[in-house]
Amino acid sequence: MNHLTIVKVGGKVVEQPETLQQFLENFVRIAGYKILVHGGGTSATQLSEQLGVVTQMVDGRRITDAETLRIVTMVYGGLVNKNIVAKLQAMHVDALGLTGADMNVILATRRPAGSVDYGFVGDVKEVNAPALNYLLEQNYLPVLSPITHDGNGQLLNTNADTIAGETAKALAYDFNVRLIYCFEKKGVLRDENDDNSVIRSLTHDEFLQYKEDGIIHAGMIPKLENAFLAIAAGVKEVIITRPSDIHIGGGTFIQ
């Protein structure tokens, strides 16, 4: 099977021309088939402020009313996505920006209102693996923005980490998939105050032990739980690292 690397990178990196350029230069050095999944939250929050739309976050998720959906569609699907694509084209990489609606790549269902009504937020229902496969075979590089659709004409805001994870799982039948989550640290740290205390590899048993010992906690727990779910679903490895280390094998390896 061919190798496929899926990289998820957050808004902060891709929204600034300098950090975006540096990131993409590292990204294109990764050999083999690639998919890029990006966020864009900082620009969305900024545009919301400029337009007088209040940003409400619950557990790190954006409450998406109709006006906020317009904003994230513009920022994620337009501004951030198309700038990345244009920069990749300048590096002679034939990129193609997609929301979940394009080629019906990611179908989602609107999250039912429970204790929190997230508004126009979508949970991934199905990733169109044949369509992505097909683009990869033709040497196109898909750049996925965190906007999906429900198949009935409604766009939805979907978490970019989830899009990366679900895409990795869906393509695990056809590729040896490596999933890289970029975040601000070098990797999962044994000591959060020591940047050099990166845990190089992590099995599920070790994760449970670290969690029990209080070494891994807070925001890292759901990230790692998702990583182990991806591994259980056939993804070969998940790497948690910082954007500058994606091409040199840095970070924490989960297998």
Add this chain to the structure above:
Amino acid sequence: MNHLTIVKVGGKVVEQPETLQQFLENFVRIAGYKILVHGGGTSATQLSEQLGVVTQMVDGRRITDAETLRIVTMVYGGLVNKNIVAKLQAMHVDALGLTGADMNVILATRRPAGSVDYGFVGDVKEVNAPALNYLLEQNYLPVLSPITHDGNGQLLNTNADTIAGETAKALAYDFNVRLIYCFEKKGVLRDENDDNSVIRSLTHDEFLQYKEDGIIHAGMIPKLENAFLAIAAGVKEVIITRPSDIHIGGGTFIQ
């Protein structure tokens, strides 16, 4: 050769949910291969106002400074384009939204500053016919937004009429291309005050005569000159009509 219909529709129609829905229902009734090219100027102007960015137009063209480029990238490439794609998907049409940067579909050159500096405005240099061909063969319906790129990482704002015309010419080698320009009237009128005075067909000689007689004037002249250039370049027919008549053969035919 297979038939291909390229429809260019302006912002006013595609920016309102009701008129967009009606338009798309007519659009999908057109048989054979199709490409949709859209504008979005009204929303761009509206967002500019909300953000306190002054809209400057010269001869109907938007002066595109850096801030305006951000706005049109968001509105054309994101908001308008992705809403159209989601609505087409709901009609079981496998649409795919593209700027010129995606798959390097439309390469442009920044217009040099002459008597007017249009800013980040691009003139079409090359339409990537093989890429579009390839999507059409796979039964994807390309939805083109009027954003292009220069191949060096710079996005550019490009007139949607021009994108439609250049795309029609580039695909005329592979398809029998019909190019439909939607505007607010039923067609080219013999008497601008009589909506029923549509000129049904127009040769180049007739056009020159009508122009001399003052029957065709003002804004219609560059539109028709472009139409005749498309015909000269191999496009089979150009139709000028209103959005509600695209599927019933209304309007003015130019051959």
